[in-house]
Amino acid sequence: MEWLSLAVLGLLIVISPGADFILVLKNSVNRGRKAGVWTALGVSLAICVHIAYSMLGISYLISQNEVLFNAVRYAGCGYLFYLGVKGIVTAGANPEVEVMSDSPKEVAVLQCLAQGFLCNLLNPKTMLFFLSIFSQVITPDASGNGSALLYGLYMMALHGLWFCMLAMLFTSSALQQHLLSMKKRLNQACGAGLLTFSALLAIKT
Template identity: 65%
Template sequence: MEILGFALLGLLIVMSPGADFVLVLKNSIGAGRKAGLWTALGISLAISVHISYSVLGISYLISQNEALFTAIRYAGSAYLIYLGLKGILTANNTLDTRADETTQVAGLRYLSQGFLCNVLNPKTMLFFLSIFSQVISPDDHSHLTAVGYGLYMMLLHGLWFALVALLFTSAPLQSRLKKVKKRFDQVCGAGLMTFGALLAAD
């Protein structure tokens, strides 16, 4: 029952709107399905970082070090504001493709955006700290349980955001969204800047 509870909690956390969701939405509609899927993969890979330091107990040390935690918080805030401002300034009604970029370079660009958006979010760090503090115990098998739950969260993030990318790049939605793409990019950009500002103000 406890495992089921943690599984449902993870599902609710992943599906709740946040900076990751807005970024995947922005990249999917702005640059196409592959961009959204690369962003989703970046977010999923970032979860492995949270898992690693949570299991090792580093996140507790970070949360207890006010200066370090504040630095992470402001770095995450600045990155979100940068992405949001960039989205507003470059908003247009065409797909964000670059003739001088190979598919691999473009993929890595969107992957890094997803990765940094998630890994620099201190709220995500605190979520994993709180969850793993409940999962890990003196029991010899608790670390295996924690790693298992972490892998579940990675998979959950990857699947959910990939689904978002696929849904919002489907043909029926694309034909409608193309007409309002510029406005949508601006709204997503403003949303990212808002998340960044709120993160800095917390």
């Protein structure tokens, strides 16, 4: 597969709305810019794990083992279900949001980082995407390992830049007040979206 095609495919995968998008939106609107950025960084860091097991061939073994694959799939379903229920239940909460503040006590950095990391890591669709792509760039004599690593780093940077940009956009002065005015409905929609992704992931064979 040509590198330009791989680059475009990676871009389309990243920008297509999914659970990561919803989580970054929810954290940005509710907890401010810093929370959105750290959630985005968590999503990006999870790509390191996908790169590692794809290059080691573990993703192939998991995809061929129904028990292991289902364990990963249902773990992802459970986490998205938890985030969805939490988003709906706490939709009316009104935490302080200071978009431009740098106060370290304002955002639970590790919590946002972990949410983004787990949301992406526990998505078997991401695992299978990396498996299918890496099968195109890794050759039997391992000469393609360098190219595969570069592509993985490209995907990691792409995730980080895209979701950080979204966090900045969602907390911009032009959108912030409008989004905050509809925060409860937005939280409910985000929660419902996460529950939908959880259900689709659970029933997909």
